[in-house]
Amino acid sequence: MGLVITELKKRHPELPYFDPNFTGEYPAEAPFTVSDLEEIYPFASKRSKEDKEYYAEALENTHRLQEKERGLYALWQKIIDVSVADLKKNYARLDVTFDLWNGESTVNDLIPGMVDRLKKEGYAYESEGALVVDVAEDSDAKEIPPCMILKSDGAALYTTTDLATIEDREARYNPDAIVYVTDKRQELHFIQVFRAAKKCHLADENCTLSHVGFGTVNGKDGHAFKTREGGVMRLETLITDIDQAMYDKIKANPDIPEDEAKTTAHQVALAAIKYGDLQNQPAKDYIFDTEKFTSFEGNTGPYILYTIVRINSILKRYAESEGAKDVAKLKVASPISKAQTNLMLDLSGFNAMMDEAYRDFAPNRVCAFLYQAANDFNSFYHETKILAEPDVQKKESYIALLKVTLDIFEACTAVLGFTAPERM
Incomplete structure (x- = not known):
């Protein structure tokens, strides 16, 4: 999200979302369309790999967003509104809907309390400035790195929101099983998250955590569609x-x-x-x-x-x-x-x-x-x-x-x- 915000600021610095002194009501209409976002994201991703200052600015904007800085938070909400509206429209054409449309941000307010508890109970510790939980097991055939909870700059990661989401789902629904369906290349991520969730008692011992990894969908040329590189058929x-x-x-x-x-x-x-x-x-x-x-x-x-x-x-x-x-x-x-x-x-x-x-x-x-x-x-x-x-x-x-x-x-x-x- 930091990449998108950074690129929007480069293109439209006049927007009130980027003015720290702005105290009025932000515009009701988003200053971009879904098509704009689809072009901006791969462009910003590519630039971040080539421009260290740009990448650093994106990281800073991500951190400021997580701290709920007023302007960036309002802009982020516009991004969510536009994106989810488009998702709902397309899912409806597929006769698909969801009972809940929750994103990572749904559990943002739960993260500080979870992190404090993991530190107090001795599960999380600092390593090279970051906060981590050891998840390696003696039976591992390959090295499983510690699960990072917070980066050295204090920013949350996907692991952080995934763990907070598991804890929230346990509290709300007491599920027998939770199944994640994502790209199979995220296998290591979910091994770390699931082990941390069990070790830290965020998930009940009787709750089964499963990851269903799927392969890539390729074009006739045999090359995988990659969101970050653009060129994906909508x-x-x-x-x-x-x-x-x-x-x-x-x-x-x-x-x-x-x-x-x-x-x-x-x-x-x-x-x-x-x-x-x-x-x-x-x-x-x-x-x-x-x-x-x-x-x-x-x-x-x-x-x-x-x-x-x-x-x-x-x-x-x-x-x-x-x-x-x-x-x-x-x-x-x-x-x-x-x-x-x-x-x-x-x-x-x-x-x-x-x-x-x-x-x-x-x-x-x-x-x-x-x-x-x-x-x-x-x-x-x-x-x-x-x-x-x-x-x-x-x-x-x-x-x-x-x-x-x-x-x-x-x-x-x-x-x-x-x-x-x-x-x-």
């Missing part, structure tokens, strides 16, 4: 582009009205984005390929939705032909073909798969299950006369199997965060 642009790609494909069916085409395109786009991301093992890097993610063939979200739509269509046609017959009461008979056996074996593994995916924080297993089951369903569909089956008992067994398949598929897509349209 989430808003990504959603819009995939929405448009899916709309173009949906409109290939001239029978779908315009409004329905747009709604359906967005539903399928969400599946393309979420499934495309979650199908990968969390810690592995992957290439974000729009053409691949939006394909209706292969291991993609649109393929899964197309399969669900196909099942729904068959069940709907059966209901229209059979009237009031209750599909839920139909029974699945023993399989009579290899394709049917494969599908039923897939579905029988649903509970175990979900338990394992939950235990290991691995949504990619849900995707793998869905893809295998979808393939086996489509094989069963192509080899079997479902609605045209003259044997009533066989037909009812097929329909019952389709209903079970649909229920399980929809349970999986609900976990992954998307739903199927009525038709595609």
Whole structure:
């Protein structure tokens, strides 16, 4: 944050936030947009690596902000307001929201008390001017440095706010588990934080602290997107582009009205984005390929939705032909073909798969299950006369199997965060 504030001051020194003698009300409107911030941050980050004085000024501004200097604190609040508003807008397009929108600053007032306690109880001590907590263990295969609580200039760090947040969450919610999902390159940071939290009794001994590290999302050139270096595709642009790609494909069916085409395109786009991301093992890097993610063939979200739509269509046609017959009461008979056996074996593994995916924080297993089951369903569909089956008992067994398949598929897509349209 100090980098952004420093660059804003360089560009707009006339702003009242930088005038220590200003005592009036600060402007209601922020003096920048999200686009401005997206350009400023990588620019300031790059300059700080080349200009020692600039870097030192950024550190000083960070410290002044942590001390809640009036002008910088007001400017910081504008940065937060603009950033969070943009996040909420884009998350809403992904059908994602949070119960709490807390940032690091939420626990700023708790830090002094926590630090005092760690010093008084002998957990924290000074080392080369900084305040640290030893977290190394005899069983460590590699060196684990002490967890730094305060820098030599007294400034707080990510470790400080993370520890204060853990203490606050323990006090408020008494959780059984706390899970952090971040870049896997922060693994050492969380080893230090979790050990310090347990050692200093900030986290209850029965509370499990876990870090799920994810890999980088790469472009087709194989290079990772890096926020600090700029050049990152905005989430808003990504959603819009995939929405448009899916709309173009949906409109290939001239029978779908315009409004329905747009709604359906967005539903399928969400599946393309979420499934495309979650199908990968969390810690592995992957290439974000729009053409691949939006394909209706292969291991993609649109393929899964197309399969669900196909099942729904068959069940709907059966209901229209059979009237009031209750599909839920139909029974699945023993399989009579290899394709049917494969599908039923897939579905029988649903509970175990979900338990394992939950235990290991691995949504990619849900995707793998869905893809295998979808393939086996489509094989069963192509080899079997479902609605045209003259044997009533066989037909009812097929329909019952389709209903079970649909229920399980929809349970999986609900976990992954998307739903199927009525038709595609």
